[in-house]
Amino acid sequence: METKLLRDTTEDITTASQIIRDGGIVAMPTETVYGLAANALDGNAVRKIFKAKGRPMDNPLIVHVSSVKMAEDLHLYKEFTKDAKALAEKFWPGPLTIILPKGDCIPDEVSAGLSTVAVRCPSHKVAQKLIELSGKPLAAPSANISGKPSPTKFQHCVNDLMGRADAIIDGGECAVGVESTVVTLATNPPRLLRPGGVTVEQLESVLGKVEIDDAVLDKLKENEVASSPGMKYKHYAPSAQVYLVKGREFVKFVNRVSDSTTAVVCFDEDKSRINSVTYPIGSRNDYFSHAHKIFDVLRQIDKNENIKKVFAPLPRVEGVSLAVYNRLIRASAFRIINADAYVVGLTGPTGAGKSTVARVFEKNGYHIVDTDKIARKAVEKGSPLLKRIAKAFGEDVINDDGTLNRKLLAKRAFETRGKTEILNSITHPYIYEKALLEIEEYSNKGCDKFILDAPVLFESGGEKYCKKTVAVISSLEKRIERIIKRDNLTHKEAMRRINAQHSDDYYTDRADLVLYNNGEQRELENEIIRLINGEL
Ligand code: TXA
Numbered sequence: 001m002e003t004k005l006l007r008d009t010t011e012d013i014t015t016a017s018q019i020i021r022d023g024g025i026v027a028m029p030t031e032t033v034y035g036l037a038a039n040a041l042d043g044n045a046v047r048k049i050f051k052a053k054g055r056p057m058d059n060p061l062i063v064h065v066s067s068v069k070m071a072e073d074l075h076l077y078k079e080f081t082k083d084a085k086a087l088a089e090k091f092w093p094g095p096l097t098i099i100l101p102k103g104d105c106i107p108d109e110v111s112a113g114l115s116t117v118a119v120r121c122p123s124h125k126v127a128q129k130l131i132e133l134s135g136k137p138l139a140a141p142s143a144n145i146s147g148k149p150s151p152t153k154f155q156h157c158v159n160d161l162m163g164r165a166d167a168i169i170d171g172g173e174c175a176v177g178v179e180s181t182v183v184t185l186a187t188n189p190p191r192l193l194r195p196g197g198v199t200v201e202q203l204e205s206v207l208g209k210v211e212i213d214d215a216v217l218d219k220l221k222e223n224e225v226a227s228s229p230g231m232k233y234k235h236y237a238p239s240a241q242v243y244l245v246k247g248r249e250f251v252k253f254v255n256r257v258s259d260s261t262t263a264v265v266c267f268d269e270d271k272s273r274i275n276s277v278t279y280p281i282g283s284r285n286d287y288f289s290h291a292h293k294i295f296d297v298l299r300q301i302d303k304n305e306n307i308k309k310v311f312a313p314l315p316r317v318e319g320v321s322l323a324v325y326n327r328l329i330r331a332s333a334f335r336i337i338n339a340d341a342y343v344v345g346l347t348g349p350t351g352a353g354k355s356t357v358a359r360v361f362e363k364n365g366y367h368i369v370d371t372d373k374i375a376r377k378a379v380e381k382g383s384p385l386l387k388r389i390a391k392a393f394g395e396d397v398i399n400d401d402g403t404l405n406r407k408l409l410a411k412r413a414f415e416t417r418g419k420t421e422i423l424n425s426i427t428h429p430y431i432y433e434k435a436l437l438e439i440e441e442y443s444n445k446g447c448d449k450f451i452l453d454a455p456v457l458f459e460s461g462g463e464k465y466c467k468k469t470v471a472v473i474s475s476l477e478k479r480i481e482r483i484i485k486r487d488n489l490t491h492k493e494a495m496r497r498i499n500a501q502h503s504d505d506y507y508t509d510r511a512d513l514v515l516y517n518n519g520e521q522r523e524l525e526n527e528i529i530r531l532i533n534g535e536l
């Protein structure tokens, strides 16, 4: 299909309006995001939108009008209620979509078989003019291919829809940048289904209490039916893994954990203090700028194939930021990290008594994040990590019953240093991701101090997640004694294991603090309490 690229002149918009009247589809700018429009009263035309976007047919579309009067005259709603009118008077034209039981003129393609219809009146002058010149209400979802971020620039539409739409009109950058607020008045009390440019606070000033649908802030639970069908689909997420980072120490945290494959979405003020590639979204308190820029930034990040990890500041859950939060929390698959958590890395050679030390910290209010435990869980039957390990080391490292053949894996992975590194490059990032999420989980439960218990803390680069590191060291005799007892080994076997490890210097050179554990429990406890009250 040939796609006409049009400008925002009267002549070009007239051309677009003729395409609409002829049953074609046109990408048009609105103040929120670009929409892919067709005559809403023509089921065949509307079907073309679903095809062009690759959109599931059970996800209904928003009908765009140029005025309240148009919605009334056409009887788009069964009844344009008093509340709806009050909202429309206050917020139309503008970024608000109102859902009510639908009028008879609405084709099933638009409402996707629901008994309600979503209507909005955009304020962008090109959208207004296109509706007026075509004389039709326009059904229009966001003009992206399904699964991509909504387009906020002409070029985004060109990238997605060249050859798929009859025309694309260049109307510049969309002012708001996130899709409209969607509120349903078909429930009592009214309910917010999607946050956008019109805030909950503004809605409540007209309607009184507005409920916020669960899917706005949280993941849909399994088997839960979405109030808005759009919420059940996998939302846009870049191919890189996005993490939302909360806390005052955002910059320090991202600088500690970033590498050459990291991108950071940040406020303009922080840009110069961040060491990795940055994508600024405006000044810290310019919430409208964050909304305006976020989709463009996500598209830019997706274009850079080097980027594997993205950190972005966690938006507030109020005002227009709620909309940014809602989009980003999905893009990040609900991963939030707490930059302010006080994490102490604990390491040391085998048999030095690390676990005993960890337990003393635990008694003193620290939550223990046990990387060995995470590692064991990571290779349990059915874990996604197992598949990646099997791909790298051969399918036969998985037993017939789906469990890991540890012996065979160890044989292959520890054959050469290169192979060990491959295994580590698969397991370490996974383990630390789980560790950070565990820290977040316990931060939310009120814990603010953590021990990251990691035998290979330094070898795996884990110290970057820690504010301080502690090495536990013990005399050789004590270590041999402990290993023999713990693992039921002979003296020779215990020695062999010790000799395969780093010397004490390796740990003491790197750690901020060193604990000598010579088996005197009281002494050890006192020493740890001294550290907690002093250097830690
Ligand atoms: O800002 C916007 O709203 C943009 C511009 C183009 O107007 N449009 C837009 O449309 O974002 P779309 O289709 O990408 O998102 C509409 C959302 C979907 O999640 C859909 O499921 C929901 O609104 N929706 C539409 N009709 C509905 C209805 N009757 N009941 C519940 N949800 C509905």
Ligand code: MG
Pocket (backbone or CB within 6 Å): 141, 142, 150
């Ligand atoms: Mg959309």
